[in-house]
Amino acid sequence: MAIAKAERLMNLALCLLGTTRPLTKRELRSSIEAYLEAGNEDSFNRMFERDKDDLRELGLLIETVENFEGEVAYHARRDHNRLPPISLDAEEAAALQLAAKVWQQARLAGAASGALQKLRVAGMPVSEGPEDAYAALEPRIPAREAAFEPLMLACRDRRPVVFAYRKSNAASAERRQVEPWTLECWRGQWYLAGWDRDRRDSRVFRLSRITGPVRSRAGAYTAPVPDQVRVRETVERWAGESATGTARIRLRKECGYPLRARALSVRDLGEDWDELEIPHGHGLDAWLVEFGPDVVVLEPAELRADVVDRLRAVAKG
Numbered sequence: 474m475a476i477a478k479a480e481r482l483m484n485l486a487l488c489l490l491g492t493t494r495p496l497t498k499r500e501l502r503s504s505i506e507a508y509l510e511a512g513n514e515d516s517f518n519r520m521f522e523r524d525k526d527d528l529r530e531l532g533l534l535i536e537t538v539e540n541f542e543g544e545v546a547y548h549a550r551r552d553h554n555r556l557p558p559i560s561l562d563a564e565e566a567a568a569l570q571l572a573a574k575v576w577q578q579a580r581l582a583g584a585a586s587g588a589l590q591k592l593r594v595a596g597m598p599v600s601e602g603p604e605d606a607y608a609a610l611e612p613r614i615p616a617r618e619a620a621f622e623p624l625m626l627a628c629r630d631r632r633p634v635v636f637a638y639r640k641s642n643a644a645s646a647e648r649r650q651v652e653p654w655t656l657e658c659w660r661g662q663w664y665l666a667g668w669d670r671d672r673r674d675s676r677v678f679r680l681s682r683i684t685g686p687v688r689s690r691a692g693a694y695t696a697p698v699p700d701q702v703r704v705r706e707t708v709e710r711w712a713g714e715s716a717t718g719t720a721r722i723r724l725r726k727e728c729g730y731p732l733r734a735r736a737l738s739v740r741d742l743g744e745d746w747d748e749l750e751i752p753h754g755h756g757l758d759a760w761l762v763e764f765g766p767d768v769v770v771l772e773p774a775e776l777r778a779d780v781v782d783r784l785r786a787v788a789k790g
Contacts, residue, residue: 478524478630480507481505481507481520482524482527482528482531484505484507485501485505485521485525485528486528486533486549488501488504488505489533489535489547489548489549490549492548494548495536495538495540495546495547495548496546496547496548497540497544497545497546497547498517498518498521498545498547499544500546501521501547502517502521508520508521525547528549533549534549534553534554535547536548536549536553618663618680618681618683619686620636620665620683620687621663621680623686623689624653624665624680624687627653627687627689628653628654628655628656628665631652631693631698632653632689633650633652633653633670633690633691633692633694634651634652634688634689634690635649635650635687635688636649636651636683636684636685636686636687636688637683637684637685638678640682644789646684646685649671649676649678650669650690651668651676652668652670652694652695652696652698653666653667654667654668654698654702655667655702656680656704657704657705659705662680662681663680663681664677664678664679664680664704665678666678666704668694668695668696670695677704717753717754718752718753718754718773719737719750719751719752719753720750720751720752720753720770720771720773720776721748721749721750721770722748722749722751722768722769722770722771723742723746723749723768723769723771724746724747724748724749724764724767725746725766725767725768726746726747728764728767729768732749732751732764732768735751735752736749736751737750737751738750748771753773753776758776758780758783759783761776761780762780762783762784762787768780
């Protein structure tokens, strides 16, 4: 089985940092298992040059020297790759501690816990246990969707992916080929922004609507990645945030708190229902459908018709 690139880079960095003298490419190839799997010398040379450039981009200072036999050799001196001592005051350590607690369900949870442990070993003022004065804050970023981790890695590594996606008004999922750009959490939901190869346009996908596994694909991106990807603005626009008018709805009591948070006015209808006036913009019908029988659209008539059509499409499925 092919060795992951991250492991290959780590092994190369350890070799360059752990030796007392520069190593030639020949010595590195014989010492690193992943390089032994290279089919031929040309493949190894291309792999090594890419890895060396990646490590330098990550900040590792690699020297190129000539050894006693006149061969080109490489070395990463520890004294040139050592960070200065880190000193944190109580407020800075508390901020890092809160940040480390954010990731609880995702793959970063282990790394965050390890970072806190290193701070404690280094003597930083990191509190722990139930007496933690900051425990009441306990920030969390929920990442329960199975698609989160593979998409996070695909965004990081710039790898195209394929997954099945079900729209809010669709009875079944359809295959999507996407070049992922970034993930962002908005109102408790995770969204992926990227380039949809089949539609040849940028798209935003809600992770909770991805069904089945996310599969990586080989090859480079076919579209440029924007310098800034505004996920929230896109989701807000499709969720009716860019309002062009207002709508009146009936909402069951103790339900639909996101709708209540946006309400311009709320009128108690007695018993089980309230009447809300909310901003009306493009895509509001798709959002209202998600609240099912807890929402009844009163006006405008076209919004009511759109919601009814979507509900009928779901019921037919």
